[in-house]
Amino acid sequence: MKFDPAEFLNFTFTWRDVLIGAIITTLLMAVVAQIIGVLLGLIAALAGRSRNPLVKAISVIYVWFFRGTPVLVQIYLLYFGLPYLLGIDPFPKQYGSLPELIGGGFVAVTLALGVNEGAYMSEIIRAGILSVDSGQAEAAKSLGMTPRKTMQRIVLPQALRVIVPPLGNEFNNMIKTTSLASVVGVTELVLLAQNRYGATFQPFEPLLGICVFYLAMTTIWGVIQGRIERRLGAGTRSEDVPGFWSRMTGAGRGRQGDTGGVR
Amino acid sequence: MTGHVHGTDVDVSRDLLGAIGGVPTPPTDMVVDATNVEKWFGKLHVLRDVSLTVKRQEVVVVLGPSGSGKTTFIRCVNHLEKIQSGRIFVNGHLIGYRDVNGKLVEDKEANIARQRQEIGMVFQRFNLFPHKTALENIIEAPIQVRGTPKDEAIEMGRALLTRVGLAAKEGSYPSQLSGGQQQRVAIARALAMKPALMLFDEPTSALDPEMIGEVLEVMKELAREGMTMIVVTHEMGFAKEVADRVVMMDDGVVVEEGTPEHFFSNPTHERTKSFLSKIL
Numbered sequence: 132m133k134f135d136p137a138e139f140l141n142f143t144f145t146w147r148d149v150l151i152g153a154i155i156t157t158l159l160m161a162v163v164a165q166i167i168g169v170l171l172g173l174i175a176a177l178a179g180r181s182r183n184p185l186v187k188a189i190s191v192i193y194v195w196f197f198r199g200t201p202v203l204v205q206i207y208l209l210y211f212g213l214p215y216l217l218g219i220d221p222f223p224k225q226y227g228s229l230p231e232l233i234g235g236g237f238v239a240v241t242l243a244l245g246v247n248e249g250a251y252m253s254e255i256i257r258a259g260i261l262s263v264d265s266g267q268a269e270a271a272k273s274l275g276m277t278p279r280k281t282m283q284r285i286v287l288p289q290a291l292r293v294i295v296p297p298l299g300n301e302f303n304n305m306i307k308t309t310s311l312a313s314v315v316g317v318t319e320l321v322l323l324a325q326n327r328y329g330a331t332f333q334p335f336e337p338l339l340g341i342c343v344f345y346l347a348m349t350t351i352w353g354v355i356q357g358r359i360e361r362r363l364g365a366g367t368r369s370e371d372v373p374g375f376w377s378r379m380t381g382a383g384r385g386r387q388g389d390t391g392g393v394r
Numbered sequence: 395m396t397g398h399v400h401g402t403d404v405d406v407s408r409d410l411l412g413a414i415g416g417v418p419t420p421p422t423d424m425v426v427d428a429t430n431v432e433k434w435f436g437k438l439h440v441l442r443d444v445s446l447t448v449k450r451q452e453v454v455v456v457l458g459p460s461g462s463g464k465t466t467f468i469r470c471v472n473h474l475e476k477i478q479s480g481r482i483f484v485n486g487h488l489i490g491y492r493d494v495n496g497k498l499v500e501d502k503e504a505n506i507a508r509q510r511q512e513i514g515m516v517f518q519r520f521n522l523f524p525h526k527t528a529l530e531n532i533i534e535a536p537i538q539v540r541g542t543p544k545d546e547a548i549e550m551g552r553a554l555l556t557r558v559g560l561a562a563k564e565g566s567y568p569s570q571l572s573g574g575q576q577q578r579v580a581i582a583r584a585l586a587m588k589p590a591l592m593l594f595d596e597p598t599s600a601l602d603p604e605m606i607g608e609v610l611e612v613m614k615e616l617a618r619e620g621m622t623m624i625v626v627t628h629e630m631g632f633a634k635e636v637a638d639r640v641v642m643m644d645d646g647v648v649v650e651e652g653t654p655e656h657f658f659s660n661p662t663h664e665r666t667k668s669f670l671s672k673i674l
Binding site: 264266267269270271272273274275276277278280284285288289 | 472474503504507508510511513514515517519521522523524525534535538539540580583584587
């Protein structure tokens with residue numbers, strides 16, 4: 132047994148300034164990439180329902196490519212492949228006077244993760260839209276609402292109940308997937324741990340240390356997600372929304388994807 | 395208010411249409427004019443040369459066995475279903491299509507949406523918006539489609555809810571209402587658009603027996619106040635009492651058409667006789 136509690140505590144709690152920077156980097160990448168993913172996913176899901184065959188084909192190919200290739204390869208394609216193709220480097224170490232945190236690696240990884248996420252979100256949003264009873268759109272249309280208004284006001288708000296639980300899972304995943312940014316030199320949590328044990332030759336303690344931070348982030352997110360879901364549950368029975376412990380552990384989530392009061 | 399089959403203690407106001415400023419008057423006397431409508435679902439021929447007219451303030455009840463095309467027909471009247479040939483006019487407007495040298499070309503969505511504003515529809519399964527309260531269900535379309543100011547829409551919505559006997563339920567979500575209450579909200583929601591025509595697609599078929607009366611009561615009141623209505627239903631009592639004209643459909647064809655007196659006392663067509671003998 133080689134575990135060195137002093138090194139663990141030292142890394143986790145005295146390296147505070149560096150760690151806080153890495154956590155901010157991690158969260159910023161995750162949030163921006165997830166937002167990009169939701170927006171692209173919404174566009175792709177709506178495009179996939181288009182009557183225009185070209186628009187539909189673009190959506191299908193997008194989802195097919197980005198779900199069918201490893202996200203690590205997509206990061207490499209963007210970060211190494213794009214400068215090679217263009218002959219200029221869109222991902223320099225630093226952008227003018229912007230803080231060093233938001234350098235080329237950060238931008239490339241955030242973009243790649245966002246575009247990749249869009250493919251998954253597209254499927255989630257598509258399923259959400261399909262979960263809404265067709266009678267809802269018919270009722271809206273019969274009241275004179277245009278297809279756009281029908282989607283905005285009636286279908287998407289109801290689809291949200293089905294979209295949000297898996298969206299929460301996606302964001303949970305995203306927080307952890309940002310660790311891939313370490314391969315292109317972004318100073319997030321994993322790179323920080325690697326730097327540390329590169330110097331100390333004690334890998335276990337810093338790796339366990341960053342687990343503490345990942346757990347903290349995903350746990351706090353779990354609580355926030357529960358609040359959002361309960362809020363969306365207006366008009367449905369509240370027992371359909373899982374509580375904190377079942378959310379954290381996945382227990383008793385057989386009803387996930389249930390449409391609640393939607394018939 | 396007496397003599398109906400289903401007893402009800404729901405207090406339905408005498409002035410239902412007062413809540414939307416009186417009986418909407420369509421510009422023409424002929425509200426619905428459908429001629430030679432043909433429709434296929436793939437290879438299934440569901441409407442065969444269907445023609446039907448409905449005059450202003452007329453109540454037409456469509457009867458027939460399931461699969462006869464009666465529901466499909468009224469869904470064509472507000473273009474929830476496409477037709478392959480024939481013409482359906484509502485208030486003089488060709489519904490869902492433009493006539494290009496005698497051929498039907500589907501109209502732009504925005505135009506279809508505008509046409510549907512004049513046509514209220516009540517569905518078998520209510521189709522209330524579950525994420526909105528009773529009042530929000532009613533004011534949604536007036537605000538979003540007609541651009542009615544919110545406070546004005548709320549005032550009208552409350553008046554409508556009062557008239558269908560649900561003033562106390564304005565803050566309830568559909569899941570908190572009984573089937574009969576939901577259907578009364580759905581009727582109020584359709585009326586809020588001040589339609590010139592109301593379509594009812596088996597409005598009581600999904601209801602528990604004890605709730606049928608309260609919905610029929612609202613519909614009878616609407617008919618008395620002069621709303622133009624096409625009603626697909628199996629409620630023979632309603633047809634006898636309220637209909638100006640009864641239409642019998644079978645296998646996609648209008649088999650027989652006549653006043654309720656003619657229809658229920660001496661129907662001429664064999665198919666009508668056997669249908670009535672089974673359900674009366």
